[in-house]
Amino acid sequence: MSVQEIQQEIIEEFEMFDDWNDKYEYIINLGQELSGLDKDYHTDQYKIKGCQSQVWLRAEYRDGKIIFQADSDALIVKGLIALLLRVYSEQAPEEILNNPPLFFNSIGLTQHLSPMRSNGLSSMVKKIGEYAEQYK
Numbered sequence: 001m002s003v004q005e006i007q008q009e010i011i012e013e014f015e016m017f018d019d020w021n022d023k024y025e026y027i028i029n030l031g032q033e034l035s036g037l038d039k040d041y042h043t044d045q046y047k048i049k050g051c052q053s054q055v056w057l058r059a060e061y062r063d064g065k066i067i068f069q070a071d072s073d074a075l076i077v078k079g080l081i082a083l084l085l086r087v088y089s090e091q092a093p094e095e096i097l098n099n100p101p102l103f104f105n106s107i108g109l110t111q112h113l114s115p116m117r118s119n120g121l122s123s124m125v126k127k128i129g130e131y132a133e134q135y136k
Helices: 003-016 020-033 075-088 095-097 116-136
Strands: 055-061 066-070
Touching: 003 020, 003 075, 003 116, 020 075, 055 075, 055 116, 066 075, 075 116, 095 116
Parallel strands: none
Antiparallel strands: 055 066
């Protein structure tokens, strides 16, 4: 599935919820379902700078695609990274670089995040882009 198709799928999922409490609960559930990242990778090398919470992101390049693994110590942040991994993991670097995460605006998330969480989200997106650039 392409990045655009996955983003559209996420937008449609969020349309099912009437209020933001339900959307936050869904995001938290997504984070709880995230397989996480082996504790061996919970190091400064993989830690994303600029996040209030601790977030670790690892990328591996296989068969022309980038496979991401991530973890966080905060439930909502773990859900946010789960959404990003759903969109960008197992995609080609060019596909990642050519398709910013527009779904965040479409589902109204950017208006409902605190400034610190918004900064953290931007840092996660930036790091994913850096990996894509590296493997391009």
